[in-house]
Amino acid sequence: MGELMAGKVALVSGSTRGIGRSIAEHLAAQGARVVVTGRTADKGEKVVTRIREAGGTAEFLRLDVTDEDSVRSVIEETVRRFGGLTTLVNNAAPTEVVATTVKHLVEYTTEEWDKILIGTLTGNVFWASKYAWPHLAAAGTAGGASIVNISSGQAIAGFKGFGAYGAAKAGVSSLTRTLAVEGAAVGIRANTVLVGRVVSGRGDSGHHTGGGRLTRIGNPMDIAYAVGYLASDQAAFVTGAELVADGGFSINGDAVSDAEAAG
């Protein structure tokens, strides 16, 4: 067990599986009391059990980030159970909707667009930050509070068929900067982890190059460690930043040359 997050209370949206689960487990292993959230209670309770078996403190609360009342009540319940909220990790994403709505932008219905925007940006970041704000400000004034938003390479590059998700993720990155500026006076930091290609299977996939990667495909712990650093007081001077954890994908000019040569 580490102590980087000792005394913190962290709420992680979308933490019943994948990257969110690893974030919740890592923050708990560093001493935070963690609220695991998601739509599926049995999965969430399993994550809580794993955290407790490892010596950590966690509780599951059912959360649907597309429902404003759900977001508000989960935050209030977190504060009721743990006496406050210091750390908000906005990780949820409407992955099923995104995966089943891959089409050119002009073919999107407004309903499809709205679902992706709410699940990624409006509910996941705007509502969560809005209702967490007074609690984070209280913690920030007392010592330190932070928001970590999970964004994606889709925020900075265009991917065919993913227009709504890309726009929403770019919005997440932008909101981070607004939250950082507005939070400065009350001790709330806000940062983004911009996530590249990550596979949710456990274990290191090994170091290899190819496919435009400089290192390897990421795993959920890569992202959890990045969030852990930004959420901890070690990053007290870091706010409004975007930490790119993508194995060098987005800065690899050679990937373009290689693709041209292959073509």
Add this chain to the structure above:
Amino acid sequence: MDIAYAVGYLASDQAAFVTGAELVADGGFSINGDAVSDAEAAGSASAD
């Protein structure tokens, strides 16, 4: 120590998936649009 911690994270194996990245540790200085507005306001105020 703010910078030492940032370097420590990037140098450790916890950052094994992080390469080519630029971690800005500046207290939000570079993303603060209000600083520009404030400076402009201060400039116009002093011009009055």
